[in-house]
Amino acid sequence: MKIGQRRSKQRELILEELKGLTCHPTADELYERVRKRLPNISLGTVYRNLELLADNGFILKIETGGKNRFDGNAEPHPHIRCLQCGKVDDVMSKVTTPEITEKQARGYDVKGCSIEFFGICPDCNRNIH
Ligand SMILES: [Zn+2]
Numbered sequence: 367m368k369i370g371q372r373r374s375k376q377r378e379l380i381l382e383e384l385k386g387l388t389c390h391p392t393a394d395e396l397y398e399r400v401r402k403r404l405p406n407i408s409l410g411t412v413y414r415n416l417e418l419l420a421d422n423g424f425i426l427k428i429e430t431g432g433k434n435r436f437d438g439n440a441e442p443h444p445h446i447r448c449l450q451c452g453k454v455d456d457v458m459s460k461v462t463t464p465e466i467t468e469k470q471a472r473g474y475d476v477k478g479c480s481i482e483f484f485g486i487c488p489d490c491n492r493n494i495h
Pocket residue numbers: 448449450451452453486487488489490491
């Protein structure tokens with residue numbers, strides 16, 4: 367499906383809402399926001415559109431092992447994730463995606479590369495000490 371030709375109104379709005387956020391929301395969190403503007407939208411629609419937007423390179427999907435998070439900034443950039451609460455922030459550091467050869471990719475059809483730091487966020491750190 368060519369996303370550029372068939373961008374539904376719902377998808378426009380989901381994309382617009384996500385691009386206005388820097389908190390890397392889960393689909394559920396984004397659904398809560400989109401619902402305020404489109405009360406009839408379903409969670410399934412939000413999920414489907416987020417997956418579609420991510421597959422087509424309009425947004426980034428951050429696989430966290432738990433619930434996926436989404437990022438309106440589709441340019442590759444590093445993230446830092448809290449091991450305690452799961453929150454994800456941007457890391458303001460320039461990283462270049464490592465180049466790999468076809469042989470190094472072991473026959474995989476490479477779709478992308480993500481760099482992630484992890485640790486304990488300031489909020490969680492305060493609670494520990
Ligand atoms: Zn935390």
